Amino acid sequence: MAVAASVADERLRSTRASLDTLQALVGNDLSAVNRVIVDRMQSPVALIPQLAGHIVSSGGKRLRPMLTLISARLCGYSGTRHIPLAACVEFIHTATLLHDDVVDASVLRRGSDTANALWGNEASVLVGDFLFSRAFQVMVEDGSLEVLAILSNASAVIAEGEVMQLVTSNDTETNEADYLAVVTAKTAKLFSAACQIGAVVADRPDADAMALAEYGLNFGISFQLVDDALDYSAAQATLGKTVGDDFREGKLTLPVVFAYARGDAEERKFWRRTLERGEQTESDLETAIGLMAKHNALADTIARARQYGDAAHASLARFADSAEKRALHEAIAFCIERAY
């Protein structure tokens, strides 16, 4: 929320930011997206809509498709192409979640059993493949090679990011630059693509599409950094999420990178045992959280998130003031305030 201070900003700052404005603006469009999602995840093979329905209806915020919807509206688009394309964005996201859960051997997501815990890894991989293919079918029906280019490129980069994350997992030598490369690829690229295609369907100049892509990229990095901090934070429990998932999986997120870099020999031994060798006891998560507090690791992660948030705010400068633009600003504020 470090936008240039103005009276309006100060007023905004005094209330708690939420996604309410955004949701109100795209509400009808989002209902249409949800209908497309349910309609297009159907298959004569019953297990596919069953498993896909489990994850699709498991309470995600639909943040990514909302970004496509609001970006299109920001650009003055009044047609309906953004609806199925927003569904494509959610399908790609859902496919990566399904594959990610296999990768992480997660048992819970958003407080519910993961699909792979219920139906097995095999089904999760294959239904992910189906949703991914279906997304491309829907894009082909839309017929824009530019949209196809943006989302096929994003998909390849996401996969690269996930592989990078796999390689850096359990490696305490991971540094901030490595980690930012992972976050940019695995999370921010899809936020970026989601915003960009909103401008593309509105047939706006490249500079507008690039500005929205930039907004999405910085917002996505900010969003993931806050998520990573929340995983070690008590605030997380209030969101109905478990704390310590990343720790148990040995993920080298930015809070760990900070705590490790600033730790003494004894502390580094602790991180290597728990994250590299995966030898964890009951009290280790508490110790980890204590070390993060000692070294300001969470606060500094949030500070970085705020920097990327500022960059996202700045990317919107070229657009005239509108309810949609304010909603995009507030989404950043909401993302960062989750941390408190």
Add this chain to the structure above:
Amino acid sequence: MAVAASVADERLRSTRASLDTLQALVGNDLSAVNRVIVDRMQSPVALIPQLAGHIVSSGGKRLRPMLTLISARLCGYSGTRHIPLAACVEFIHTATLLHDDVVDASVLRRGSDTANALWGNEASVLVGDFLFSRAFQVMVEDGSLEVLAILSNASAVIAEGEVMQLVTSNDTETNEADYLAVVTAKTAKLFSAACQIGAVVADRPDADAMALAEYGLNFGISFQLVDDALDYSAAQATLGKTVGDDFREGKLTLPVVFAYARGDAEERKFWRRTLERGEQTESDLETAIGLMAKHNALADTIARARQYGDAAHASLARFADSAEKRALHEAIAFCIERAY
């Protein structure tokens, strides 16, 4: 090889069919495809070309991309668009192999360690996702929405087929129709798409593209049925493949469907124990092979493969005689003669 008998056919029948004619005709194009494959599987994330290279270079015949190449040439195409598109077909195939190995927990493919045995399931899933995305990027560069439609549709159907296979696995009530639906979707659809896009790049009338799609579909079914028979056949060992993979994984392939349907109560108990409950002892594979011989299960599977091969031959009727057409006929013969 049950083409209408003619002197030429009889001559062909007297020698052993091979892929030599096909390989000779598309040899230069295939070398170009291999260069595109190596070039486009690159990524700054080193594990991706490493893992992809392992499976891409593990001795596959490149049958599917060859079908794209020869189909384009059959249609008189003299350009180069079929080269990258053939690489896309191979990328999609490779991605499904990577995901399939995760699903089956296979340790060997073509006699080598599978990628997932060497690098873990996680990496196999993600590199599969990368290759799949990369295939769509390359198709977008080509710029044909028709090709994108054919291959995105094929990809969705393949995923449906793999899920169907998962559902029918370990279920001895699977019948021939169920099994043919699986084979058509998981294998034949990509053969079909591979052939069809050859006609599309050559800008031939729909009827030609449909005829080649039909050829590929029937050839693909035939090919998979022979594969399924070989998995219980001594001939398999001579191809450097292990025998009994499907049996160990509890796959309900056509040979099993036949043997189960024709078996007495005692035999059905055997199949339920070994395939449904997965309780297998050292000598069970031999018993299974014995039961297949008793009930002509392999011979009848090959007979079905031959029927689909006949349909594939017939699909080529509308094309004038040419070296390419003869190579497509011979590919069918080769596929079936593998069984002997």
